[in-house]
Amino acid sequence: MLTRRDRKKQQTKAALMSAALRLADERGLDHVTVEEISEAADVSPRTFFNYFATKDDAIIGEQIADGPSVCDRLLAVPAEVPLIPAMLEALAPEIQQFQADREIWLLRMRVIKNNPSLLPLLVARGGIAERESAGAIATRLGLPADDYFALLAATLTGTAVRAAMMRWADSEGHDDLPQLVREAFGVLAEGLNTQRKKGD
Amino acid sequence: MLTRRDRKKQQTKAALMSAALRLADERGLDHVTVEEISEAADVSPRTFFNYFATKDDAIIGEQIADGPSVCDRLLAVPAEVPLIPAMLEALAPEIQQFQADREIWLLRMRVIKNNPSLLPLLVARGGIAERESAGAIATRLGLPADDYFALLAATLTGTAVRAAMMRWADSEGHDDLPQLVREAFGVLAEGLNTQRKKGD
DNA sequence: CTAAAAGTTTGCAGTGACTGCAACTTAGTG
DNA sequence: CACTAAGTTGCAGTCACTGCAAACTTTTAG
Incomplete structure (x- = not known):
């Protein structure tokens, strides 16, 4: 109550x-x-x-979600769904939250941009969530909980979201945030693909 | 003089x-x-x-390299070399430096581990180097300087190195650091490959 | 309704990080 | 041996942050 x-x-x-x-x-x-x-x-x-x-x-601020965490949601997505779409789905509520608190987040990102000493803290906060997600990703892929790749994948998603947020803030909220996030993940998958071709 | x-x-x-x-x-x-x-x-x-x-x-401490930076070295590697091997090569001198200052780095990593409030700073320091590398990676791949993928790739390498350092420190320096780094990059490439297959 | 319990706000006194300034000391130079 | 540039130090001050205990407010129980 x-x-x-x-x-x-x-x-x-x-x-x-x-x-x-x-x-x-x-x-x-x-x-x-x-x-x-x-x-x-x-x-x-x-x-x-x-x-x-x-x-x-x-x-x-403190990224406290009242409901289930990204982590929980990620585990709730059926295992057949590939990682990136699953991640996008698990992230959706967070992204909606950002949009709901639009004014505050735009302001916050601007302040962070103008006061770079805050960036470490922001990244660190994300890092905590990422480390939790890493466990969930590992579970999904049937890997040991402290697997390298799971951690790297989690870091990557965190970076993608952060990059999207920055871009969103730079556009002063004119761009569509979910779109930017999808784009970040898309560019990522595509880029990795390119890389594989060059690397093989 | x-x-x-x-x-x-x-x-x-x-x-x-x-x-x-x-x-x-x-x-x-x-x-x-x-x-x-x-x-x-x-x-x-x-x-x-x-x-x-x-x-x-x-x-x-301040990650000051006297010689050419990772960034410079990365640009010096022939463009035909795929990104991951190129990155490994550019990173080699740094890694040797870590081993040369072995005692200090093991101690430093232990202190960071026991005082998590330091982690943000460590990550932030890495982040600066990463953002520089991102530019070099973009150049190598013929992408615009502020490309999404380049940034993500740079972040990823930073995370891989950091993870390898942590593992190295956890083994109290018994493990071979260059080996751990190669492993991190290897696991990464392999994992991404797996992911592509699942995702397509 | 009232008194005790539980939770919250505040003032106070103190520690310690960090800064600007000016005086002092020391190393390099002709 | 000056002379100058660079490095060191003390001092006074600001501000973040903490523990403690007193004052106050809401909730609970009788």
Whole structure:
């Protein structure tokens, strides 16, 4: 059940995130202090740290999916489906989420682009999800859980999604995100094919 | 010319790095202060920051190659050579360097493993090199400089190398590093091939 | 309705990373 | 031996972040 308390917490968290994004966008991340962010969200600085471990976290947010994770969804797709289509299907809800939170994500990507020190964190966050997915991919392919290829495939999908997001943000959201992701995977498959031909 | 001054600088830098690694290995990164590291290297804390922008930098080091970069070497390999062998060749000197600095790298990887907060930085550092390589790969394949596939391929090689390094470190240096890297690339090519068959 | 329990916010005091500046010391140069 | 350029250091200051305990608010139970 969602009590009033919980609702208020969500509100506060959203306020902090959005204040952090807005201010960082206006002035650049290192010209914004936690104090100012808290001020803008109308809570004490100490409270800020009850919600986020670091200032950067307030910008990046936490990729928490309420429902089943990419990982779960990937395992749910029938095993006959080839990896790339399966991955696309498992990713679909996430992508919809990005579009639903369109404003925030466009802003977030812009801030990250203008403050490259944030990129490591973004990549690292993706990396966690990727490592989980790697296990699921391995299962699908009947490989041991810590298989090289599974890890590489997972990394690749993460990179593809990130590249698509960047491109989407660069177009200021004019491009169609699902289309861009499909394109990234398509280019990938095609490129790998080309590579195989040249390599053989 | 390499004056005494320069030699001293190198010494100091090495001393700081090695002190940072040793202490972080013994006590864990956040139980070591910059003051203690400087103390151990026998310089003032202020001097530490003349050498490294952040504490973490002293652990990760800066992947500075004196000679030509991976990027340059990749372009030097004849265009007929397929991408993966070309990449292996371009990477060879780096790998030798890792082996030459064997002790430091094994220690470094152990510290990173035990202090995951460092991972983002390591990945980010790799990411810079990858983005450069992406350009070179694109050139080799006759693609535009910001091509999707080139970026994905570059990311993949970075991940392969990193995975090989991790495995090498896990074996405490008993495994043969060049062998592990070749294996990573091999598994990769093979896996992609399998995937193509399933996917068509 | 009320009092205790449980959860949340806040202030305070402290640690430690990191920076700019100016004084000081030392190595290279003519 | 100056003279200069480069490197080192101390100092004062800002800001991220933490633990603790007090104050406050919501929920729960009697």
